[in-house]
Amino acid sequence: MNKIFTKKINWNPNSPQEKLAVTLISKLSKSGFKTFIVGGYVRDLLLRRKETGAIDLATNATPQQVTKKLEKDYKVVPTGIKHGTVTVVKAGSEIEITTFRKEGKYLDARHPKKVKYIKDQSQDASRRDFTINALYLDVIKKEVIDYVGGFSDLKKKTLRFVGAPDKRIKEDALRLMRAVRFASVFGFKLEPKAIEIIRKNAKLLKKISAERIKQELDKIVKFKNRSRGVVMLLKFGLLKQILPEIEQMNHTVQSQNYHSEGNVFVHTMLALDLVESDADLTTLYGLLLHDLGKIVTLVKTRRKGRAHTSFYGHQHKGVEMASNLLNRLRFSNAETEDILWYIKNHHVPYEITKMRKSKQMSWGLEDRFENLLKIFRADSLATIPTDKKGRKLKPDMRSYYKAVSIMKRARGRKVLQKPLLSGNDVMRVLKVKEGPVVGRALRRVREAQLAGKLKTKTAAIKFLKK
Structure with a gap:
C-alpha cells in the first residue's frame, strides 16, 4: 500500500x-x-x-x-x-x-x-x-x-500514470493525447517508460471518436506551448494516427535560401510559437494548416546552382486537403469556413499592395482580415532567408506592415458606405436559414459595393440572385 x-x-x-x-x-x-x-x-x-x-x-x-x-x-x-x-x-x-x-x-x-x-x-x-x-x-x-x-x-514536474501506464491507456485511449496535453501545457516531462508505452499503443487512438479527438486537440492548440504539444504528438507517433497530413509536413523540404529554419513542419511550429497571444482558435488552426498544400505541390529544381523548391497553388490544394481533414474531425461548419478562408487567402497580405484601391478597401474592411494578418505576421517571422553565402537574414516584414497600413486606412475612414443589405435581406432573398451561406453572400455584395459596382439595394438584390 x-x-x-x-x-x-x-x-x-x-x-x-x-x-x-x-x-x-x-x-x-x-x-x-x-x-x-x-x-x-x-x-x-x-x-x-x-x-x-x-x-x-x-x-x-x-x-x-x-x-x-x-x-x-x-x-x-x-x-x-x-x-x-x-x-x-x-x-x-x-x-x-x-x-x-x-x-x-x-x-x-x-x-x-x-x-x-x-x-x-x-x-x-x-x-x-x-x-x-x-x-x-x-x-x-x-x-x-x-x-x-x-x-x-x-x-x-513529472507526468506519471497511476499504476501501470499500459493498463491506464487501454482503459481510455484518449489518455495518449491527454498525456501530451498535460506535459506541454504544464511544461512537465513524461517518465521514459510511459513514452515507450504511448508509442506502442498509438494505434488505439483509432478507437476514439472524432469529437473527442478534436476536443483534446483544441486544448493543445489553444495553449501557448502549442508547438511543444504538436511536436510531442509527432515524436510519440500520435500525429500519424490523427493528422497524417501534418505528419507528412515533416517530410516536405523547403529551399534553404528562403526557409533556413527548416522543412514545412519546422516552419509551421516556429510560426505557432510566434503568433500573437490573442489569436483565437480558428486563427490558430488556420496557421497550423496554412501550408498543408505544400506536401502535394512540392517541385524540386535548381536555381543559380542551388537546390530550389516551389509549391505553386499550394493554398488551393491546401483548402481541398484541409476540408477533408476538418470534416473528418467533425469541425463545425462555421469553424471550417473560417479556417479554409484563412488557408485560401494567406498570401493576400503579400499581394494586396498590387490590387486596385477598391479591392484593397474591401479586404481592409473584411471582418477576418485582422486575423489573417496575425497568420501572415507569424508566417513571415517564421520565414528566415539566407544570403548568397548562407548567412541567415532577418525575416522580411515589409509586406506585413504595408498590409496593416492598408487595413488601418480602410477602417479609419470617417464615412463608410452603409451596407446595402442585411443578413435578414439575404435570408429572405435566397430563402435560406442563418448560417455560413449568409455571411458569404453579405461579403460578396459588400465587395461589389465597395468596388463601385452596386449603388442601390435593388441592384444588390439582383446581384445576389445571379
Whole structure:
C-alpha cells in the first residue's frame, strides 16, 4: 500500500462554483458521507494557476443517495448514472459528483463494462489517469490528500500514470493525447517508460471518436506551448494516427535560401510559437494548416546552382486537403469556413499592395482580415532567408506592415458606405436559414459595393440572385 501524504492549504471559496461545492460537501457530510474535490481543480490549485479546472466531486454516497439528499434544493441530472455520475445545477454553475468506484474490464478503449461502488477513496484514486490528477481536497479540514505520489510528481514536474501506464491507456485511449496535453501545457516531462508505452499503443487512438479527438486537440492548440504539444504528438507517433497530413509536413523540404529554419513542419511550429497571444482558435488552426498544400505541390529544381523548391497553388490544394481533414474531425461548419478562408487567402497580405484601391478597401474592411494578418505576421517571422553565402537574414516584414497600413486606412475612414443589405435581406432573398451561406453572400455584395459596382439595394438584390 502506498504511503498517504497530506498537505494543509490556505483555501477559501470565492467563485460561485467553489461556494456551491462547499455547500454540497457540507450537506452530504451532515448525512455521514465523505465528499472531496478531486482532479484538475486540485492540481491547478497546488500549481497556483490563475485559471483552475472545473470542480468535480467524489463521494462514498451512491448516485441515488446524492440525488435524494440534494434534489429538493438543486436540479440533479443523471448525466453518467451508469458510471456513478450525476450533475448538480444551480444558478448557472454545474458540478459533477461521482461515487468512489472500482472499474471492470474495458471493451472499447473508453468505457468500463461495469463499475462497482466502493467506500474507500484510496481505491478510487488508484483508477485515475495521472498522479497529479488523483489528489483529493478536503474542504472541511482544508487539506489535500495524496494516495499515489502526486505531490512528489508536481514538485519534480513529472507526468506519471497511476499504476501501470499500459493498463491506464487501454482503459481510455484518449489518455495518449491527454498525456501530451498535460506535459506541454504544464511544461512537465513524461517518465521514459510511459513514452515507450504511448508509442506502442498509438494505434488505439483509432478507437476514439472524432469529437473527442478534436476536443483534446483544441486544448493543445489553444495553449501557448502549442508547438511543444504538436511536436510531442509527432515524436510519440500520435500525429500519424490523427493528422497524417501534418505528419507528412515533416517530410516536405523547403529551399534553404528562403526557409533556413527548416522543412514545412519546422516552419509551421516556429510560426505557432510566434503568433500573437490573442489569436483565437480558428486563427490558430488556420496557421497550423496554412501550408498543408505544400506536401502535394512540392517541385524540386535548381536555381543559380542551388537546390530550389516551389509549391505553386499550394493554398488551393491546401483548402481541398484541409476540408477533408476538418470534416473528418467533425469541425463545425462555421469553424471550417473560417479556417479554409484563412488557408485560401494567406498570401493576400503579400499581394494586396498590387490590387486596385477598391479591392484593397474591401479586404481592409473584411471582418477576418485582422486575423489573417496575425497568420501572415507569424508566417513571415517564421520565414528566415539566407544570403548568397548562407548567412541567415532577418525575416522580411515589409509586406506585413504595408498590409496593416492598408487595413488601418480602410477602417479609419470617417464615412463608410452603409451596407446595402442585411443578413435578414439575404435570408429572405435566397430563402435560406442563418448560417455560413449568409455571411458569404453579405461579403460578396459588400465587395461589389465597395468596388463601385452596386449603388442601390435593388441592384444588390439582383446581384445576389445571379
